Amino acid sequence: MSLLEVRDLRVEFDTYGGVVRAARGVSFSLERGKTLAIVGESGSGKSVSVQALMGLIPMPPGRITGGSVLFNGKEILGLPAKAANSIRGKEIGMIFQDPMTSLNPTMTVGRQISETLRYHDGLDDAAARRAAIELLEKVQIPEAASRVDSYPFLFSGGMRQRVMIAMAIACRPALLIADEPTTALDVTVQDQILNLLQDLQRERQMSVILITHDLGVVARMADEVAVMYAGQIVETGDVRQIFARPAHPYTLGLQAARPPADERRREPLEPIEGAPPDLFHPPRGCAYYERCPWAMKVCEANDPPLWSINDSQSSRCWLHHEYGARRRPERLAHGALIPAQPDRP
Amino acid sequence: MNSEKLPGKGEDPGRPPPDGSARPPVLELRALQKYFSLERGRRLHAVDHVTLALAEREVVGLVGESGCGKSTLGKTVVGLLERSGGEVFYRGERLPQSYDANAFRKYGRRVHMIFQDPYSSLDPRMTVREIVAEGPRLHGLWKRNEVQDRVGYWLERVGLSRSFLSRYAHEFSGGQRQRIGIARALALEPDVVVCDEPISALDVSVQAQVVNLLAQLKDTMGLTLLFIAHDLSLIRYVSDRMAVMYLGQLVELGVANDVYFRAKHPYTQSLVASTPEADPEQARRRLPVAVRGEVSSPVDPKPGCRFAARCPHVMPRCRERDPDWIEAAPGHFVACYLYQP
Numbered sequence: 001m002s003l004l005e006v007r008d009l010r011v012e013f014d015t016y017g018g019v020v021r022a023a024r025g026v027s028f029s030l031e032r033g034k035t036l037a038i039v040g041e042s043g044s045g046k047s048v049s050v051q052a053l054m055g056l057i058p059m060p061p062g063r064i065t066g067g068s069v070l071f072n073g074k075e076i077l078g079l080p081a082k083a084a085n086s087i088r089g090k091e092i093g094m095i096f097q098d099p100m101t102s103l104n105p106t107m108t109v110g111r112q113i114s115e116t117l118r119y120h121d122g123l124d125d126a127a128a129r130r131a132a133i134e135l136l137e138k139v140q141i142p143e144a145a146s147r148v149d150s151y152p153f154l155f156s157g158g159m160r161q162r163v164m165i166a167m168a169i170a171c172r173p174a175l176l177i178a179d180e181p182t183t184a185l186d187v188t189v190q191d192q193i194l195n196l197l198q199d200l201q202r203e204r205q206m207s208v209i210l211i212t213h214d215l216g217v218v219a220r221m222a223d224e225v226a227v228m229y230a231g232q233i234v235e236t237g238d239v240r241q242i243f244a245r246p247a248h249p250y251t252l253g254l255q256a257a258r259p260p261a262d263e264r265r266r267e268p269l270e271p272i273e274g275a276p277p278d279l280f281h282p283p284r285g286c287a288y289y290e291r292c293p294w295a296m297k298v299c300e301a302n303d304p305p306l307w308s309i310n311d312s313q314s315s316r317c318w319l320h321h322e323y324g325a326r327r328r329p330e331r332l333a334h335g336a337l338i339p340a341q342p343d344r345p
Numbered sequence: 346m347n348s349e350k351l352p353g354k355g356e357d358p359g360r361p362p363p364d365g366s367a368r369p370p371v372l373e374l375r376a377l378q379k380y381f382s383l384e385r386g387r388r389l390h391a392v393d394h395v396t397l398a399l400a401e402r403e404v405v406g407l408v409g410e411s412g413c414g415k416s417t418l419g420k421t422v423v424g425l426l427e428r429s430g431g432e433v434f435y436r437g438e439r440l441p442q443s444y445d446a447n448a449f450r451k452y453g454r455r456v457h458m459i460f461q462d463p464y465s466s467l468d469p470r471m472t473v474r475e476i477v478a479e480g481p482r483l484h485g486l487w488k489r490n491e492v493q494d495r496v497g498y499w500l501e502r503v504g505l506s507r508s509f510l511s512r513y514a515h516e517f518s519g520g521q522r523q524r525i526g527i528a529r530a531l532a533l534e535p536d537v538v539v540c541d542e543p544i545s546a547l548d549v550s551v552q553a554q555v556v557n558l559l560a561q562l563k564d565t566m567g568l569t570l571l572f573i574a575h576d577l578s579l580i581r582y583v584s585d586r587m588a589v590m591y592l593g594q595l596v597e598l599g600v601a602n603d604v605y606f607r608a609k610h611p612y613t614q615s616l617v618a619s620t621p622e623a624d625p626e627q628a629r630r631r632l633p634v635a636v637r638g639e640v641s642s643p644v645d646p647k648p649g650c651r652f653a654a655r656c657p658h659v660m661p662r663c664r665e666r667d668p669d670w671i672e673a674a675p676g677h678f679v680a681c682y683l684y685q686p
């Protein structure tokens with residue numbers, strides 16, 4: 001049984017401009033001890049999806065209009081507040097992008113770390129403080145015993161992210177959700193934080209959902225990848241497959257748009273032309289239709305289903321239909337890449 | 346403390362542009378300094394004796410982590426900040442230390458800037474026409490009756506439609522706003538453009554569009570660019586030469602591919618090693634943490650190499666005196682004692 005099983009999750013927000021369909025049928029699953037990276041651009045629905053499963057969507061204006069989230073086999077979507085609180089922070093920990101604003105500036109870091117332990121595990125103040133010091137050591141904060149009584153403003157960005165990690169892992173969660181944990185950090189500090197996350201994960205057999213827009217971070221951290229576009233997962237699969245044989249044109253586009261890794265310079269890059277669709281009025285057909293170099297007539301009006309490409313990879317694109325494969329224009333290859341096709345006997 | 350007597354770094358590394366010294370520099374920074382005074386007489390050394398020359402039509406990339414002073418350097422070069430010391434030359438003319446209205450009229454349009462954040466750098470109460478036409482109007486370049494046509498022309502040059510003229514910035518996506526920002530800067534027909542992280546706020550799929558646009562405009566307009574960013578692989582790709590900045594000082598300068606693929610300075614090496622590659626096999630070959638600790642404070646820095654506190658190769662003399670520039674390979678300069686006899 002998977003640790004986490006998300007099925008057809010749908011989230012909407014009421015805004016002045018109308019209803020935004022932020023997650024439009026998101027499904028994925030995660031095994032114990034594995035890392036799933038959710039990749040996508042801003043507004044693609046990746047943060048909203050994990051906030052929904054944590055019960056962190058503000059309602060109103062948000063609304064979960066469908067789907068199910070099984071955690072350890074139990075439905076956790078739409079739990080009453082009390083039951084949700086017993087899972088959130090205890091069995092599922094979360095770290096956020098911006099360590100500057102997500103810590104409480106008026107509480108010492110020790111107090112913030114031990115808050116979850118006092119709440120969930122009922123530790124008394126002395127035991128909670130000792131535990132906080134151990135956790136600070138665990139996340140490699142020097143002089144933990146004295147830093148435990150400091151306030152967050154005395155910590156640098158990287159240190160604050162370490163404090164966030166200490167808080168998130170305090171109750172030994174089975175699942176850690178990291179929403180752009182290193183986006184606000186410099187690369188040298190990002191490197192340190194990613195190493196720390198990997199060590200903790202290995203040691204504690206945690207599952208991790210890593211939300212990021214950086215393909216480099218994905219390549220380094222993920223076992224599985226889910227690529228999101230306009231509120232849907234358009235491709236999922238094993239990380240090596242996704243990088244070596246991407247199947248969805250959007251995944252290909254993201255890879256082709258990066259500067260080459262060798263010494264070539266100053267040839268024009270291969271951008272994805274246009275911009276993502278407006279989620280007030282999501283398109284009837286494939287959301288990527290407007291920008292896709294392989295777009296066909298069928299794509300305009302019909303939302304493609306998810307095709308299985310091989311045991312570990314699936315993609316939401318009409319090219320994988322047997323007729324799509326027949327007319328696939330190899331000449332239009334995006335860079336050196338062409339979309340991988342389903343294994344057919 | 347007299348900043349003029351700070352050791353090292355003040356010297357011009359004596360570098361001709363590696364791709365032909367025949368071309369005279371268009372923009373030259375000599376020992377440029379920008380300090381900010383803090384309380385109790387402390388000083389923040391944001392830009393400390395930076396010497397750099399940009400040849401005609403050259404793209405020089407400036408990389409460094411947040412807080413290293415790269416944006417401050419850009420703003421000082423275009424006159425948005427008053428410099429604390431050193432000199433800036435534009436085509437041999439020394440730019441004034443502080444810009445008054447006359448100086449702005451004279452140099453403001455020749456040396457111009459594109460800003461990082463396409464959300465906060467466009468006035469929400471102005472239409473696209475007003476935004477793009479503001480500079481040329483202040484410089485008296487456009488007659489009233491040609492504004493419509495000229496703005497339309499520039500919108501088309503940056504890949505937008507003429508029909509956007511009367512719209513407001515909030516109606517556009519990040520990528521489109523950055524195009525408007527580019528149109529605004531280029532409508533002045535500048536010579537040198539300082540691009541301060543022009544694509545960092547944009548989504549991956551849109552970044553490549555803007556990079557291509559800048560490259561194409563650079564070629565057709567014959568611009569010289571100082572391209573500031575923290576993304577090493579991108580800077581390598583767009584720049585002729587690349588300069589690496591750490592805590593207000595340049596530590597390495599050379600042909601972009603040399604600096605990226607054959608980095609000399611331990612800081613540059615750690616930056617390159619920390620940048621994860623989009624290749625699972627490569628990225629998983631786990632290396633020891635490239636560099637420990639975090640950037641130290643630029644307030645009243647101690648003498649010696651600024652990177653000494655984090656450097657894996659630190660030696661006693663690194664803490665005594667700033668290393669001088671040395672030409673470690675032809676056209677490839679590094680300020681590090683590892684390469685000094």
